[in-house]
Every structure is written in structure tokens, then in C-alpha cells.
Amino acid sequence: MPSPKAKNNSGRSGSVPGVSSNGRYEFMSLNRSPPPHLLQRQGSDPTSARLRASESPTRRRGSGSSNASSSSATGGQQLPEEDCMRLNPSFVGIALSSLLAIDLWLSKRLGVCACEDSSWGSIRPLMKLVEISGHGIPWLAGALYCLYKSDSAAGQEVMLNLLMALVMDLVLVGVVKAVVRRRRPSHNRMDMFATFSVDRYSFPSGHATRAAMCARFLLAHLVLAAPLRVLVLLWAALVGFSRVLLGRHNVTDVAFGFGMGYCQYNLVEMLWVSPVGLQLLLGQVG
Numbered sequence: 529m530p531s532p533k534a535k536n537n538s539g540r541s542g543s544v545p546g547v548s549s550n551g552r553y554e555f556m557s558l559n560r561s562p563p564p565h566l567l568q569r570q571g572s573d574p575t576s577a578r579l580r581a582s583e584s585p586t587r588r589r590g591s592g593s594s595n596a597s598s599s600s601a602t603g604g605q606q607l608p609e610e611d612c613m614r615l616n617p618s619f620v621g622i623a624l625s626s627l628l629a630i631d632l633w634l635s636k637r638l639g640v641c642a643c644e645d646s647s648w649g650s651i652r653p654l655m656k657l658v659e660i661s662g663h664g665i666p667w668l669a670g671a672l673y674c675l676y677k678s679d680s681a682a683g684q685e686v687m688l689n690l691l692m693a694l695v696m697d698l699v700l701v702g703v704v705k706a707v708v709r710r711r712r713p714s715h716n717r718m719d720m721f722a723t724f725s726v727d728r729y730s731f732p733s734g735h736a737t738r739a740a741m742c743a744r745f746l747l748a749h750l751v752l753a754a755p756l757r758v759l760v761l762l763w764a765a766l767v768g769f770s771r772v773l774l775g776r777h778n779v780t781d782v783a784f785g786f787g788m789g790y791c792q793y794n795l796v797e798m799l800w801v802s803p804v805g806l807q808l809l810l811g812q813v814g
């Protein structure tokens with residue numbers, strides 16, 4: 529992530545980031561030699577040393593022309609090919625780093641209920657109530673209760689599919705969290721109730737996926753008056769927003785969570801289990 533304290537004409541066009549000795553990214557010009565401390569670091573970097581060691585002599589000879597071109601770009605210093613590639617991050621890489629920087633900055637600023645002494649700390653209990661309203665346990669318990677209480681086949685069908693949708697959501701979010709392994713914001717206090725071990729990761733927000741998917745589910749399968757439909761949408765938005773206010777998530781975790789939850793509902797519709805389908809399924813199992 530580009531540091532605001534960047535040296536060497538940072539921010540100008542034609543600049544690319546490198547990593548300084550203190551671990552921060554710094555910009556340097558493509559047209560000028562990198563600063564000596566960066567050149568020295570690349571030479572002693574164990575990863576690039578390993579890469580160079582594993583390179584066969586044939587490949588090294590073969591990459592001579594690219595080394596020559598890189599030496600002209602670095603003021604006569606010969607850099608190995610892999611180091612040169614690292615000095616030329618793609619436009620997509622820079623755009624992603626910038627987006628992440630904005631995300632972290634914005635999320636930190638919006639985390640105004642992250643603890644009791646935060647600027648909006650007094651509404652933290654209210655935000656925690658919103659958090660509970662989007663938690664998996666009340667939704668699973670509610671769907672099970674309605675399934676048990678429902679006396680119509682249509683009601684049972686809807687509740688059964690909601691139950692399956694909630695379980696599918698937990699599994700999909702768990703898989704993505706385990707793969708991406710993005711840490712929760714540093715200002716988050718890990719005081720959520722009933723979490724799985726993957727919930728130490730923040731991408732995507734499970735509350736946001738559930739809120740988006742359940743909102744679509746309710747709007748599609750319950751006959752609700754217009755004000756109630758608006759309320760459902762407002763609730764989903766508030767659940768997502770409260771994740772950032774509480775400092776639980778970065779903005780991108782919630783935005784992706786909303787998108788994922790929206791798409792998950794399409795999957796629920798595709799995999800919709802009807803009573804006939806269920807009887808067939810149970811008949812095959814039995």
C-alpha cells in the first residue's frame with residue numbers, strides 16, 4: 529500500500545511501489561535508478577536469492593536480453609529478471625492496493641462504535657442488538673420453530689428451504705473466510721457471541737450475506753405490505769452498516785457480503801426443494 533510518506537517523487541505517473549527496509553511500500557520512478565537501500569534489499573532478499581539459486585544456467589543465459597534491457601532501465605545495474613518483474617506491478621495491482629488503502633482508511637473512520645469510549649460508543653449496545661438480529665442462531669431457531677409450528681404444506685416448504693438456505697450460507701461464508709483469511713480490523717473487539725473458528729476472519733461479512741439473502745427470501749416468499757417491504761430492506765442495510773460501525777468489518781467485507789448473499793438467493797431458487805422432491809429424496813435415502 530503506498531505510504532503517504534513515500535519518497536522519490538511518489539504519486540507521479542511512471543512510479544511504482546517497492547518495499548523499504550521498514551516494511552512500508554515506497555514509490556520509485558520507472559525511469560530512474562531505484563534508491564540504493566532498495567537495490568541492496570533486493571540483493572539480500574532471501575526469496576529472490578532462492579529464486580536465483582533455483583534458476584538453471586541455461587535459463588539465466590536465455591534471459592540475458594531481458595537483463596540487458598533491465599540494466600538500461602536501472603542505470604547500469606544488472607537486476608535478475610524476477611526482481612525486474614516485481615518492480616513493474618500491473619495497473620490492476622496498483623488499483624487494488626489503492627482500493628484496499630481507501631477501504632482500511634474509511635473503515636477505521638466509520639468504526640465509531642468499536643468500543644464504549646469511541647466517538648459514538650453510547651450507541652454500541654443498540655448496534656449489538658442489530659448484530660444479534662442478523663446472527664445465524666436466531667435465524668436458524670426461528671426457521672426451525674416456524675417449520676414445526678406450520679400446519680400448511682406451503683408454509684413447511686418455505687421454512688424448510690429457508691433452513692437449508694441458512695445452512696448453505698454458513699458453509700459458503702466459512703469456506704470463503706478460510707480461503708481468503710483476511711484479519712478483522714485491528715480496532716475490532718472480539719466480543720461476539722457464538723462464533724465458529726473461521727469467524728476470526730472478516731472477508732466476507734457473514735451478517736451481510738445472511739441479511740441480503742434473507743431479505744430477498746422474505747420479499748419473495750412472504751406477502752408483505754409495502755411499508756414492511758421497505759422495513760426489510762432497511763433492516764438488511766442496517767445490519768451491514770452496523771458491522772462497520774462496530775469495527776467488526778471493513779467496508780469491502782460488507783459490500784462483498786451483500787453481493788454474495790444476493791447471489792446465494794439465486795442458488796436457493798435453483799436448488800429449491802418441493803415437497804414432492806423431498807419425498808423422492810427421502811425415499812432414495814430410506
Ligand SMILES: CC(C)=CCC/C(C)=C/COP(=O)(O)O
Nearest residue numbers: 664665722723727733734735736
Ligand atoms: C454460530 C452460528 C450458527 C453462526 C455464527 C454467525 C456469526 C457470528 C457470523 C459472523 O458474522 P460476521 O462475519 O458478519 O462477523
